[in-house]
Amino acid sequence: MRALLQRVHSASVSVDGETIGQIGPGLLILLCAMQGDTEAEADSLAAKISKLRIFKDSAGKMNLSLKDTNGAALIVSQFTLAADTSRGNRPGFSTAAAPDTGRHLYEYFTEQMRNLGITTANGQFGADMDVSLTNAGPVTIWLDTAG
Known part of the structure; x- marks a missing residue:
């Protein structure tokens, strides 16, 4: 599985102009299941993200996790x-x-x-969504269970 994490002050997602999910401080998690992924990859990724120390402590160092801060996840x-962009100018999504x-x-x-x-809050799987966020930092982290 692949995930792009963005540390946020707030984030929301809407479909057809209606907000369907929103959070305050925490993480916006953009998530993609890849061919061959199973529940084991989802378990591993969820555990990793919940414990990833990317939030500031009282000294201003990235030393706290989502769990430590009671942050939310959108x-x-x-x-x-x-996306595979290795050939041509049109991305392929076969993976x-x-x-x-x-x-x-x-x-x-x-x-x-x-x-x-x-x-947690969610978007709508397969929908055309509008995502709004206020980055905190900014801090953006790429995770891939295949790596």
């Missing part, structure tokens, strides 16, 4: 993280998981984050 499916698998792993990942005590 989880948005984004198959374009699977992304099939839609049914992608949806299952997206929902499963969200549930695992909740099971880890993280407050």
Whole structure:
């Protein structure tokens, strides 16, 4: 699985002009299931993200996790993280998981984050979404379970 994490002061996602998910301080997580991914990758990724020390402590150092700060996660499916741009000018997405698998792993990942005590909000799988955020830092981290 691939995830792009953005530390945020706030973030929201809307579909057709209606806000369907929003958070205060925490992480915007753009998530993509790749071919061959299973629930094991989702478990591993959720555990890693919940404990990743990328929030400032009282000394201003990145030393606290999402769990430590009681931050929230806005989880948005984004198959374009699977983009292959190695040939030509049009990205290919053939390495992304099939839609049914992608949806299952997206929902499963969200549930695992909740099971880890993280407050979550979501986008809508497969929808054309508008995502708004106020970056904190900015801090942006790329994670890939295949690496």
